[in-house]
Amino acid sequence: MPFLPLDGCELYYETTGSGPALVFAHGLAGNHLSWWQQVPHFRGRYTCVTFAHRGFWPSTGAAEPERFASDLAALIDHLAFDDVRLIAQSMGGWTCLSYALRHPERVRALAMSGSTGTFAHPEIDRIHAEARRDGNPEADLFARGVHPAAGERMAREQPELHYLYQRISDLSDEVDRQAVRRALVAMRTTPPETLAALRTPLLCVSGQEDIVVPPAAVALFASLAPGGRLERVPEAGHSVYFERAATYNRLVDEFLASA
Numbered sequence: 219m220p221f222l223p224l225d226g227c228e229l230y231y232e233t234t235g236s237g238p239a240l241v242f243a244h245g246l247a248g249n250h251l252s253w254w255q256q257v258p259h260f261r262g263r264y265t266c267v268t269f270a271h272r273g274f275w276p277s278t279g280a281a282e283p284e285r286f287a288s289d290l291a292a293l294i295d296h297l298a299f300d301d302v303r304l305i306a307q308s309m310g311g312w313t314c315l316s317y318a319l320r321h322p323e324r325v326r327a328l329a330m331s332g333s334t335g336t337f338a339h340p341e342i343d344r345i346h347a348e349a350r351r352d353g354n355p356e357a358d359l360f361a362r363g364v365h366p367a368a369g370e371r372m373a374r375e376q377p378e379l380h381y382l383y384q385r386i387s388d389l390s391d392e393v394d395r396q397a398v399r400r401a402l403v404a405m406r407t408t409p410p411e412t413l414a415a416l417r418t419p420l421l422c423v424s425g426q427e428d429i430v431v432p433p434a435a436v437a438l439f440a441s442l443a444p445g446g447r448l449e450r451v452p453e454a455g456h457s458v459y460f461e462r463a464a465t466y467n468r469l470v471d472e473f474l475a476s477a
Contacts, residue, residue: 222296224272227279229289231269235261238326239299240474242268243290243310245332245457246395247367247387249274252307255463256470264303269293271313275389283309283401287316294324303327303474307459308367308431311335312402318418319408327477329470331423332431332456334439336408345435355429367430369455376461383460410442419445419477423469425454425461447473 221228232250240260244252250268257266272289273281290313294302301324306314311333318325319336334342349355356366364373365384373380422440424433433450440446449469451458459466 221277222293224279224289224292226282226285227272227277227289229269229272229293230276231267231293233265233267233297235264235266237264239294239297239302240264240266241290241294241302241304241314242266243286243304243306243313244268244271244274245308245310245367246393246398247365247383247457248307249276249386249389251386251389252460253305256305256459256467259463259467260470267293267297270390271309273390273393281390281393281398283312283398283405286313287320290314290317291321300324301326303477304329305470306330306333306335308332308456309398309402312405315408319412319416322416322418325418327419327421327474329421329423329473331458331466332425332428332436333422334406334431334435336405337410337413337439337442338406338408339410339438339442341438342406342435345432345438349429349432359429367456369425369427369429369457369461371427371453371455372457372461379461383457413439413443416443417445419473420447421470421473422446422448423458423466424448424450425456425458426450426452427454428456430456 249270270277304314311330315335368383424436440448
C-alpha cells in the first residue's frame with residue numbers, strides 16, 4: 219500500500235490509468251474510496267490519483283485542514299507531475315482551491331462540487347444562516363438515520379448506495395468532524411479580489427437539494443470567479459458525484475475537454 223511520509227502523518231494514495239494527471243480530493247464523509255464511480259470512467263484517458271486526507275482512513279495523523287493543501291502539494295511533487303487537473307468534493311474544495319491559488323501555473327483545471335472552499339463573502343455567510351434559520355436540517359437527518367451529505371433522496375431511492383456512503387464515512391469514525399468543520403469555517407479567508415485573480419478554469423457543481431452547502435452559495439462563488447462555470451443538478455443532494463455519477467462524470471468530461 220503506497221504511503222507518503224509527511225510531517226505528522228503518512229498520506230495514503232493510489233494511482234491508476236495513464237495520461238494527464240487527474241487528482242481527486244474527497245469530502246468530510248469520504249476517503250480515497252469515495253471516487254469508485256469516477257476512477258473507472260476516467261482512467262483510460264487520465265492518470266487518476268486518489269488519496270485520503272491526513273487523519274482520514276487509511277492515512278494516519280490528526281485531521282488538520284490547514285495542512286491539507288501543503289499535503290496535496292507534497293503528493294503532486296512526489297509523483298513528479300508538471301501540471302494537474304483537480305477534482306474536489308466539499309471539504310476537498312478547501313484543499314484544491316488553496317493549492318490552485320498558491321500554484322496557478324500547475325493547475326490546468328479545477329472542478330469543485332458542493333463547495334465554496336476558502337472563499338469569504340458576507341453573502342455566503344448570510345445564505346448559510348438563512349438555510350439554518352428554522353433549525354438544523356443536518357441534525358434532523360442524522361436523527362432519522364440519513365447521512366446529510368448523502369441526502370434524503372439517496373437514502374429513499376438508492377438505499378444500497380446510501381448504505382455504502384455511510385460505511386465509507388464510518389471508516390474514519392475517529393475523526394472529530396465538528397472540530398474539522400470549525401477549522402474549515404475559520405479558513406474562509408480568501409477575499410473576492412483574490413478569487414478574481416484566479417485564471418484557472420473552474421467548474422462548480424451543485425445538487426439542487428443540497429442541505430450542507432446551499433446551492434445559492436455555490437452559484438455566488440461561481441459567478442465571482444473569472445473562469446467560473448456553474449452546473450446545477452436536479453434531484454441530487456450534496457454528493458452529486460456519488461448519487462448521480464453518470465451526470466457528474468459527463469459534466470466533468472465536458473469541462474476537462476473545454477479546459
